[in-house]
Amino acid sequence: MSQVQTAPRTIVDRQKAVIWLRQMHLIRRFEERAAFLYQNQKIGGFCHLYNGQEACAVGSIGMLRDDDYLITAYRDHGHALARGMDPKPAMAELLGKSTGCSGGKGGSMHFFQAERGFLGGHAIVGSHIPLATGVAFANKYRGGDQVCLCYFGDGAINQGSFHEALNMAGMWKLPAIYYVENNMISMGTQLERSSAVLDLTVRGGEPYNMPSARVDANDVEQVAEVTQRAINRARAGEGPTFIEAITYRFRGHSMSDPQKYRTKEDMDKAKLRDPITLWENRLLQRGWIDESSLEQMREEIRDQVEAAIEFAENSPEPGPEDLYTNITVAPYTPQESD
Ligand SMILES: Cc1ncc(C[n+]2csc(CCOP(=O)(O)OP(=O)(O)O)c2C)c(N)n1
Numbered sequence: 001m002s003q004v005q006t007a008p009r010t011i012v013d014r015q016k017a018v019i020w021l022r023q024m025h026l027i028r029r030f031e032e033r034a035a036f037l038y039q040n041q042k043i044g045g046f047c048h049l050y051n052g053q054e055a056c057a058v059g060s061i062g063m064l065r066d067d068d069y070l071i072t073a074y075r076d077h078g079h080a081l082a083r084g085m086d087p088k089p090a091m092a093e094l095l096g097k098s099t100g101c102s103g104g105k106g107g108s109m110h111f112f113q114a115e116r117g118f119l120g121g122h123a124i125v126g127s128h129i130p131l132a133t134g135v136a137f138a139n140k141y142r143g144g145d146q147v148c149l150c151y152f153g154d155g156a157i158n159q160g161s162f163h164e165a166l167n168m169a170g171m172w173k174l175p176a177i178y179y180v181e182n183n184m185i186s187m188g189t190q191l192e193r194s195s196a197v198l199d200l201t202v203r204g205g206e207p208y209n210m211p212s213a214r215v216d217a218n219d220v221e222q223v224a225e226v227t228q229r230a231i232n233r234a235r236a237g238e239g240p241t242f243i244e245a246i247t248y249r250f251r252g253h254s255m256s257d258p259q260k261y262r263t264k265e266d267m268d269k270a271k272l273r274d275p276i277t278l279w280e281n282r283l284l285q286r287g288w289i290d291e292s293s294l295e296q297m298r299e300e301i302r303d304q305v306e307a308a309i310e311f312a313e314n315s316p317e318p319g320p321e322d323l324y325t326n327i328t329v330a331p332y333t334p335q336e337s338d
C-alpha cells in the first residue's frame with residue numbers, strides 16, 4: 001500500500017545533519033565546476049549533472065551501512081560523492097585521467113568504487129536494475145543482512161528490465177530498495193507523455209508485492225526517514241520496497257539541451273524549493289549552524305573542488321598499455337586467414 005510522507009521529523013543528530021549539508025554543497029559545487037570545465041572542453045563525451053537532486057542521494061545513502069551496496073544510472077556524480085568518494089578521483093574521471101575512479105576510461109556515466117559498495121554508474125537506461133536484484137539475491141544467498149539500494153530515473157520504469165527485476169525481488173523477498181528519482185522528465189519527455197499513470201508508486205509497489213512510498217525529495221530528512229524504514233524491512237528479511245522520490249533537475253538533461261520543454265517560470269518555481277536552501281534554513285532554525293560556519297563551509301568546499309580540478313589536470317592520461325585492462329573482451333590478434 002502506498003504511503004505519502006508528510007511532516008518532517010528529526011531523525012538525524014547535529015553532526016550528521018551538518019555532514020549532509022556539506023555533502024549537498026560539495027555535489028552542487030562539483031557539478032557547477034564540471035559544467036565550466038565541459039564548456040571549456042576539458043571534459044568530453046556525455047556528462048549529466050545532478051544539480052537540484054542532491055537530497056535524493058544524500059538522505060538515502062546517509063542511512064546505509066559501510067558494507068551495503070548501491071548502484072545507479074549515468075547521472076552518478078552525486079551518488080559517488082554522497083557515498084564518500086574523494087572529489088579528486090571523481091574529477092579525474094571526468095577529465096579522462098588515469099587517476100580517475102574508473103582509470104579514466106569510464107567517464108561521467110561510469111563512476112565506480114567497489115570498495116565502498118558503489119557499483120556504478122550505468123549508461124543504458126534500466127540496465128542496472130536487474131544487477132541490483134542480483135546483488136540483493138547474493139546478499140540473501142550468503143546469509144548476510146546487507147541491502148542494495150538501486151537508483152534510476154522516471155524514464156527507466158518503462159523498460160522491461162525494471163518489471164522483470166522487481167518481480168523477482170518481490171517474489172523472493174530480496175533485500176533491495178528500488179528508488180526512482182522522479183524529476184518528471186526523461187531527456188525532454190515530460191512524465192505525462194511517457195507514463196500511463198502519474199503516481200509511480202502504483203507501478204513499482206503493489207504489482208510486485210512490495211510496499212511503496214512517495215517522498216518529497218527536496219527534504220533530505222524525509223528522504224532519510226523513508227529510506228530507513230525500507231532498510232529496516234530489507235535487513236529483517238521482509239523484502240524490497242519501492243520509493244518514489246519527487247525531485248527536479250535544475251540543469252539540462254546533458255550538456256547540450258536547449259530545454260524547450262520547460263519555461264523559466266517552471267525553473268524559478270522549482271528553485272524556491274532548492275533542497276540545499278531548505279536544509280540550510282532548517283539547520284539555522286534549529287541553531288545547528290550559523291552564518292559564519294556556513295560561510296566557512298562554503299569556502300572549504302570551494303577549495304576542495306579546486307584542489308580536485310588541479311589534481312585532475314595534473315594527472316596523466318591512460319597510456320596505450322591501459323587499452324585492454326579492466327575489460328572483458330580479449331585483445332584481437334590478427335589471424336593469417338584474415
Ligand atoms: C535503453 C536506452 N534507451 C535510450 C537511451 C537514451 N537515454 C539516455 S538518458 C534517457 C532518459 C532517461 O530519463 P530518466 O530515466 O528519467 O533519467 P534522468 O535523466 O531524468 O535522470 C534516454 C532515453 C539509453 N541510454 N538507453
Ligand SMILES: [Mg+2]
Nearest residue numbers: 153154185186
Ligand atoms: Mg527523469
